[in-house]
Amino acid sequence: MARLKVENLSFSFGYETILDDISFEVNEGEVVSIVGPSGGGKTTLLRLCAGLLDRQEGKIENSFETQSIAFQDPRLLPWKNTLDNISFGLKALGVPTKERDARAREIALQFDLEESDLTKFPKELSGGMSQRVSFARALVTKPKLLFLDEPFSALDIGLKRELQDHVMRLIDKKEITIFFITHDIMEAIRLSDKILLLAPDPGHIVKIFEFDKPQAERNDEYVYAETAKILSDREIIETFELELK
Amino acid sequence: MKSLLKILRDFPAYLWSGWGALASIFLFIAAWEIGNQVYGDLILPSPLETFQTLGALFGDSEFIENLMITLKRAMVGFGVSLVLGTALGLLAGFFVTASIVSRPIVTILMGMPPIAWIVLAMIWFGMGDATVEFTVIVASLPIVFVGALQGTRTLEDKFEEMADIFKVPKMMKFFDIYLPHIFSYVFPAWVAALGMAWKIVVMAELLATSDGLGAALAMARSQLDTATALAIVVAMVGLLMVAEYIFLEPIKREVEKWRD
Ligand SMILES: Nc1ncnc2c1ncn2[C@@H]1O[C@H](COP(=O)(O)OP(=O)(O)OP(=O)(O)O)[C@@H](O)[C@H]1O
Ligand SMILES: [Mg+2]
Numbered sequence: 001m002a003r004l005k006v007e008n009l010s011f012s013f014g015y016e017t018i019l020d021d022i023s024f025e026v027n028e029g030e031v032v033s034i035v036g037p038s039g040g041g042k043t044t045l046l047r048l049c050a051g052l053l054d055r056q057e058g059k060i061e062n063s064f065e066t067q068s069i070a071f072q073d074p075r076l077l078p079w080k081n082t083l084d085n086i087s088f089g090l091k092a093l094g095v096p097t098k099e100r101d102a103r104a105r106e107i108a109l110q111f112d113l114e115e116s117d118l119t120k121f122p123k124e125l126s127g128g129m130s131q132r133v134s135f136a137r138a139l140v141t142k143p144k145l146l147f148l149d150e151p152f153s154a155l156d157i158g159l160k161r162e163l164q165d166h167v168m169r170l171i172d173k174k175e176i177t178i179f180f181i182t183h184d185i186m187e188a189i190r191l192s193d194k195i196l197l198l199a200p201d202p203g204h205i206v207k208i209f210e211f212d213k214p215q216a217e218r219n220d221e222y223v224y225a226e227t228a229k230i231l232s233d234r235e236i237i238e239t240f241e242l243e244l245k
Numbered sequence: 246m247k248s249l250l251k252i253l254r255d256f257p258a259y260l261w262s263g264w265g266a267l268a269s270i271f272l273f274i275a276a277w278e279i280g281n282q283v284y285g286d287l288i289l290p291s292p293l294e295t296f297q298t299l300g301a302l303f304g305d306s307e308f309i310e311n312l313m314i315t316l317k318r319a320m321v322g323f324g325v326s327l328v329l330g331t332a333l334g335l336l337a338g339f340f341v342t343a344s345i346v347s348r349p350i351v352t353i354l355m356g357m358p359p360i361a362w363i364v365l366a367m368i369w370f371g372m373g374d375a376t377v378e379f380t381v382i383v384a385s386l387p388i389v390f391v392g393a394l395q396g397t398r399t400l401e402d403k404f405e406e407m408a409d410i411f412k413v414p415k416m417m418k419f420f421d422i423y424l425p426h427i428f429s430y431v432f433p434a435w436v437a438a439l440g441m442a443w444k445i446v447v448m449a450e451l452l453a454t455s456d457g458l459g460a461a462l463a464m465a466r467s468q469l470d471t472a473t474a475l476a477i478v479v480a481m482v483g484l485l486m487v488a489e490y491i492f493l494e495p496i497k498r499e500v501e502k503w504r505d
Contacts, residue, residue: 052406068410075407079425079503088421089411121503141411 002028002063002144004049004179009058010202011041011048017202018044022058024196024205026179028144031171031215033180033192037240041203042181043072046147049179064145064177072149072181074134076122082108082133083118089141107136110166112159127154135163148180152187164190168215189226190218199239207235252499259495266490290472299476308461312480315446315458318374322381323442327435329382330389335427337390338397347394354387363449377449377457384445385438392434396427425503432500436493443485 004026011019018041026032034042047053049060050069068089076085083104084091090100108118111132122130131154138146152160164187170176171191182188188195195209209230213222230236274292281291290298302308337343362383366376404422413421450459458477465474 047406050410052409069407071403071407073403075403077404077421077425079429080421088413091421092408092411092413092417123503123505 002065002177003061004064004145004177005059005061006049007059007061009045009048009055009060011044011053011056013044019048020202020204022203022205024194024208026145026177028064028177029171029174030193031178031180031191032194032196033182033188034196034198035182035185035188036198036203037200038183040198040200042198043149045198045203046149046179046181050147062145064143066141066143067145067147068138068141068143069147070131070135070138070149070151074122074130076125076130076133076137078122081119081121082113082125085122085133086136086140088137093141103140104136107140108133111136111163128156128159131155132159132163143176145177145179148178148182150181150183153183160187167191172214172216185230186223186227189223189230191215195230197235197239199235206239207233248499252495255499256495259498263490287469287471290475294472295475295479298472299479302473302476302480311457311461314456315450318377318450318457319381319442319446322378322446323385323439325378325382326386326389326438326442330386330434330438331393331431334390334393334431335397338394344394344398347390351387351391351394354383355391357383359384359445359448363452366449367453372453372455374454376453377446380449381442381445385441388438388441389431389434392431392437393427396430397423399430400426429501429504432497436489436497439488439493440485443481447481 006025007023009019009022010017022045024032034045036042044053046069048055049062050067051062077088080088083101086108087095087100087104090103095103105118109115113129113132113136117125117129122133125133131151135148135151138148138151152163155163167176167178168191171178178191180188180192189211193211195211196205197207197209198204199206211218211226231242236242277289277292280289286294333347337347359380362380363376366379370376370379400423408418408422446457447459447462450457451463452459454460458481462474462477465471465477
């Protein structure tokens with residue numbers, strides 16, 4: 001079974017320690033999310049796991065065959081239209097033009113983009129549209145391991161729900177493993193098997209929350225109840241500096 | 246190929262948008278006519294006379310020969326600048342040290358007045374093709390060089406990272422990530438360099454050769470033939486405008502359509 005295993009990982013940019021002694025595991029078919037304050041080192045941790053930054057101390061074992069990322073900023077190529085941006089990863093894999101256009105179009109329409117949006121350049125897209133294009137680009141290659149860095153932050157609640165449901169179907173079919181950064185606790189509870197709480201200065205994992213109920217069976221009551229529980233957790237309150245009234 | 250078709254398809258709409266430009270040209274000619282009536286034919290021949298002289302010039306084989314000589318010199322100089330400037334600029338852009346070293350040299354080249362180059366070139370190469378071509382190259386090459394350098398220096402790491410995640414092969418990385426970005430810097434530099442080449446070639450000819458449009462201009466001046474001098478100027482400006490607005494501008498629009 002493929003897995004991503006991080007052991008005693010520490011990382012600094014120059015003299016500033018960003019991550020300190022991080023250990024966790026993501027097993028095949030799991031969804032693991034990280035929550036934590038802004039600037040805490042979440043994106044840095046994700047880049048390390050994806051092999052985009054050189055590891056300094058500790059161990060990272062990543063045995064997934066294929067992986068992709070939806071970055072925090074959409075990173076669409078400004079000179080390519082929507083369709084070509086989505087199919088970019090497929091082109092890199094050598095998929096023939098016709099097939100990759102068809103697959104890109106299919107997923108774009110699934111994500112509520114219009115036919116007319118497909119020929120637009122990134123400058124003509126709204127923030128939420130760009131985010132959906134970026135998410136589609138990451139998903140369309142059918143990666144075994146998917147890294148998501150706040151992929152739904154610019155979407156309205158309806159669209160957010162729709163894309164979460166899409167992810168949920170993939171999880172249900174055990175087609176994908178996800179490592180997921182989010183600022184939305186409810187989203188994390190809906191989708192994750194494990195939530196890592198990353199406290200800053202330097203980034204370290206304070207607590208791991210585990211959820212056993214299968215994602216498909218998590219209804220709104222469950223999500224609300226768990227959210228309330230987590231929001232009253234002492235570590236969460238301290239990490240996010242929530243003042244309770 | 247696809248973009249070439251697109252350029253051709255957009256061409257009529259582009260021409261239509263040229264009415265404004267045409268109107269302003271006519272306004273300019275009207276002002277010229279007034280100038281003629283105020284100052285007289287010797288100082289400023291009328292537009293009609295000038296265009297008639299121009300028509301006669303195009304029937305004159307000696308003028309056509311001069312025109313071809315000038316075109317050839319400009320194209321040789323511009324071609325060398327284009328190829329060498331782009332290649333060197335890319336090279337310097339990809340190596341940090343090279344870009345640091347080349348900066349002051351480029352500043353010197355750009356700051357040096359072309360007339361000084363002409364004088365030096367006349368000493369080094371005598372009167373003839375080499376002097377003109379050399380001057381054109383030193384004046385326009387730095388422009389291309391800087392364009393290519395900037396295009397390469399401003400390549401964004403975030404796209405590089407994105408490409409790495411998708412395991413993009415080297416060739417595709419070059420054509421899909423580097424080239425579009427660099428080209429959007431290099432192409433305007435090519436256009437600017439072409440304009441520069443055209444100006445410098447005439448100036449150098451006027452001082453350093455006995456043939457070409459510049460020499461013809463010098464001849465017209467010495468004979469106080471203002472109409473011919475003006476007609477030559479009109480021919481030079483007209484040719485540059487044709488090159489810019491008929492060929493270069495549509496390409497530029499297509500290439501930069503994705504820009505904000
Ligand atoms: N390339 C870099 N060079 C130097 N410092 C960096 C770099 N990238 C990030 N940092 C620093 O690392 C720290 C963590 O940044 P990171 O992007 O990982 O935070 P984050 O948890 O993802 O925040 P957010 O939730 O706001 O996205 C910050 O203090 C940031 O200034
Ligand atoms: Mg981040």
